[in-house]
Amino acid sequence: MLIDIVSVAPELLDSPFAHSIMKRAHDKGLLQVRTHNLRNWAINKHGQVDDYQYGGGAGMVMLCEPLANMIEHLQKEHTYDEIIYMTPDGPTFNQSMANQLSLKNNLLIICGHYKGIDQRIRDHYITCEISIGDYVLSGGELAAAVVVDAIGRIIPGVLNDETSALTDSFQDNLLAPPVYTRPADFKGWKVPDILLQGDPKKVEAWRLEQSMERTKTRRPDLLKKWD
Ligand code: ADE
16 A cells, blocks of 8 residues: 655654564565655745745645645645545544445545645645544644554554454453463462463353443443444
8 A cells, every 4th residue: 555645844754663463564565655745746846835825814725735745746746535624624533434445446645734725725636635533633643643553553464373363452342352472370360260261262251241231330332333
């Protein structure tokens, strides 16, 4: 999968994909993330990519021209399955969106800054809008990093059995059950017996029960979607 990210601050995205599972996805040739500096498409030598908003009001708006030129330039090289705009007024990102996006080949992500991008770019180029939650970040880069991480780790072949995504929280609208590792007794705090008895069926039933219980107390809204 290729993910191109357009940003006025691409340095913010240098580190998130250079480690751990994202690095493994890259090294296995399963995920290529490229960042593109929108300032290279500025309308003048001062690097201008934004301007005051029509109608007045505080905050700058990202100009049509650099964004349109950059998107059209990238589209000459690749056909994108989705052109995604990171914005707090988009639909809230969730596991099901991550699952769907992980099956695509080429994604283009646009990071907004300031008051956001001119509405005409949203109307004519953007095919998908994503918010990562009901709060406002200073730019779309960290939100894009969250989305790319959630997508990248579930691209088929990235995780091995040990780290399988199938048992993650949210994959079946249930939170994951509690987990334990050695030692079986730490300061007198014991691992539940059932996990030590070596009966996979009982362990599975216990985990499901724990997942249900956790979801009921912490996220009852998820259970409504479960049946
Ligand atoms: N840009 C600023 N805030 C954001 C958010 N919550 N989600 C996605 N993009 C954003």
